[in-house]
Amino acid sequence: MLVVDDNPELTALVGAYLGRLDDVSVLTETDPQAALAQLDETVDCVVCDYEMPEMDGVDVLEAVRERYPDLPFILFTVANEYAVAERARERGAEFVRKGPAADGFEQLTETVERKLGD
Structure with missing residues (x-):
């Protein structure tokens, strides 16, 4: 799992x-570009903030989708905007x-x- 938040x-x-979850190994990164550089087939899920300086969470999501279209991605954010969701x-x-x-x-x-589990 890869966690990205600035x-x-x-x-x-x-x-x-x-x-703390069973069978979960977690990588963390504060720089979205560096996180994308770490992305490979060993990452089974991405948890990403939305509001970050150089790239927002949807930009990260789009970059992930280009390489791994089916990789589970969770936008975890304080943004309470329907449009973002x-x-x-x-x-x-x-x-x-x-x-x-x-x-x-x-x-x-x-x-x-x-x-x-899916």
Whole structure:
């Protein structure tokens, strides 16, 4: 699994949280371009923030789709815009809102487990 978020603390937190899942190895990256460079067939899922400086999460999603059209992709963001969620879903990605406390992490974990079980 590859976790991409420009906030290093949040990236580490998401990585640690998802690393507790059985049989999941987590790579983390704060730079979307560097994350795309790490993308290979060993990555079984991408969890990505939306609001980042050089590329937004949908840009990352589109770059992933060019190489791995069926790779599970989850946009995990505070952005509460219907248009962002719709753009992600149109490209086959899930949209999970970062919520207060652990609620968003629980929803993210459930989504990851479901996508990896598919």
